[in-house]
Amino acid sequence: MESKGYTISIILPNKISNYFRTLEIKTITDRTCSEAITLFGLERHLEFWRRPDPTYKRLKQLTRERDQLVQERTAVKNQLHAEQTEAEPNTNSLNRIKERIAVLQKQEKEVLTEIKLIVKEKLCT
Structure with a gap:
């Protein structure tokens, strides 16, 4: 709706x-609820919603990926410990387990970079 020029x-x-x-x-009926919503909108000064900067979506995706890598690395390290102590x-x-840990650490560094x-980039703009 925002792309069509409506304020939200x-x-x-x-x-x-x-x-x-x-x-x-x-x-409580549909009619009374819709009237209440309309009155709320008319009586209050509502802040308009703006689409968030796409940078935040990218950061959210990358931090989730990093969290998954850290969890996976922890699980693999636990497997390594179990294997070493048997x-x-x-x-x-x-x-092979050590190689997987190294790959996960490399991927985590790439994500952090x-x-x-x-x-x-965001701070410079």
Whole structure:
């Protein structure tokens, strides 16, 4: 709707619900609810919603990816510890687990570098 030129305000439902209670309307119907919402919009100065900067979406995605990598690395490190402490550890398995940890650490560094670049770009603009 914003792209079509409409101004939009987003209000939490509990604000409308609390406002509705102040109107002392006994019956709750679609009509009374729509009237309450209309009155709320007319009586209050509502802030217009603006689409967030796409940078925040990119940062959110990257931080989620980093969190997943950290969780995965922790699980793999736990596997490594379990493998190392068993009676007869398999050296090939240990090497593969260590390689997976190294790959996860490398990927985490790449994600952190990308996050830093995005933040730096945003601060410079």
